[in-house]
Amino acid sequence: KAGVTQTPRYLIKTRGQQVTLSCSPISGHRSVSWYQQTPGQGLQFLFEYFSETQRNKGNFPGRFSGRQFSNSRSEMNVSTLELGDSALYLCASSPGDSHSPLHFGNGTRLTVT
Amino acid sequence: QKEVEQNSGPLSVPEGAIASLNCTYSDRVSQSFFWYRQYSGKSPELIMSIYSNGDKEDGRFTAQLNKASQYVSLLIRDSQPSDSATYLCAVNKVDTDKLIFGTGTRLQVFP
Numbered sequence: 001k002a003g004v005t006q007t008p009r010y011l012i013k014t015r016g017q018q019v020t021l022s023c024s025p026i027s028g029h030r031s032v033s034w035y036q037q038t039p040g041q042g043l044q045f046l047f048e049y050f051s052e053t054q055r056n057k058g059n060f061p062g063r064f065s066g067r068q069f070s071n072s073r074s075e076m077n078v079s080t081l082e083l084g085d086s087a088l089y090l091c092a093s094s095p096g097d098s099h100s101p102l103h104f105g106n107g108t109r110l111t112v113t
Numbered sequence: 114q115k116e117v118e119q120n121s122g123p124l125s126v127p128e129g130a131i132a133s134l135n136c137t138y139s140d141r142v143s144q145s146f147f148w149y150r151q152y153s154g155k156s157p158e159l160i161m162s163i164y165s166n167g168d169k170e171d172g173r174f175t176a177q178l179n180k181a182s183q184y185v186s187l188l189i190r191d192s193q194p195s196d197s198a199t200y201l202c203a204v205n206k207v208d209t210d211k212l213i214f215g216t217g218t219r220l221q222v223f224p
Contacts, residue, residue, distance in 0.1 A: 099145050
């Protein structure tokens with residue numbers, strides 16, 4: 001069974017630009033969650049999508065948005081990039097119930113200059 | 114108080130020893146608990162899940178849960194240098210149904 005696939009693996013962007021990250025979940029998983037990981041803050045929850053609907057949201061500004069498609073693939077968008085947005089962005093999928101663990105993709109390393 | 118707390122370490126243990134990693138959480142009604150291992154530059158990978166009080170063993174790993182005291186721990190027996198990584202504790206927060214991660218404990222196993 002293929003794991004969670006995230007693209008691209010690395011991105012370098014300039015302040016003020018926008019970026020879109022993509023995530024394909026494990027086949028059969030309907031929930032996709034996004035996390036931001038930085039050395040100082042650890043794993044911070046961004047949002048979760050389930051059956052094309054945002055089911056949960058973390059405490060990030062509106063510049064961070066996402067969506068999920070009918071095939072469960074998900075995209076995350078960050079607009080008006082700031083230097084502080086440099087981080088590892090992780091996508092994780094699960095069947096969608098609270099007892100199931102998350103399975104992470106390899107992440108997208110975003111650097112904002 | 115943080116929702117999930119872990120000692121950042123590093124925890125240094127000699128090869129062959131038992132490594133004990135601890136985690137406390139604030140949501141008294143949490144039901145699902147997970148341990149992840151993250152190597153430097155890699156993404157977290159699931160090691161163990163535990164849902165009931167007591168111990169759960171899987172190979173060299175044992176997860177322990179005590180809901181009354183609100184702590185969960187991970188024991189690694191016969192520690193190997195390849196176990197050197199950051200170990201993340203994750204707890205499902207019932208009211209928001211979010212999986213909250215601790216900041217992780219860095220484990221170093223020296224030969």
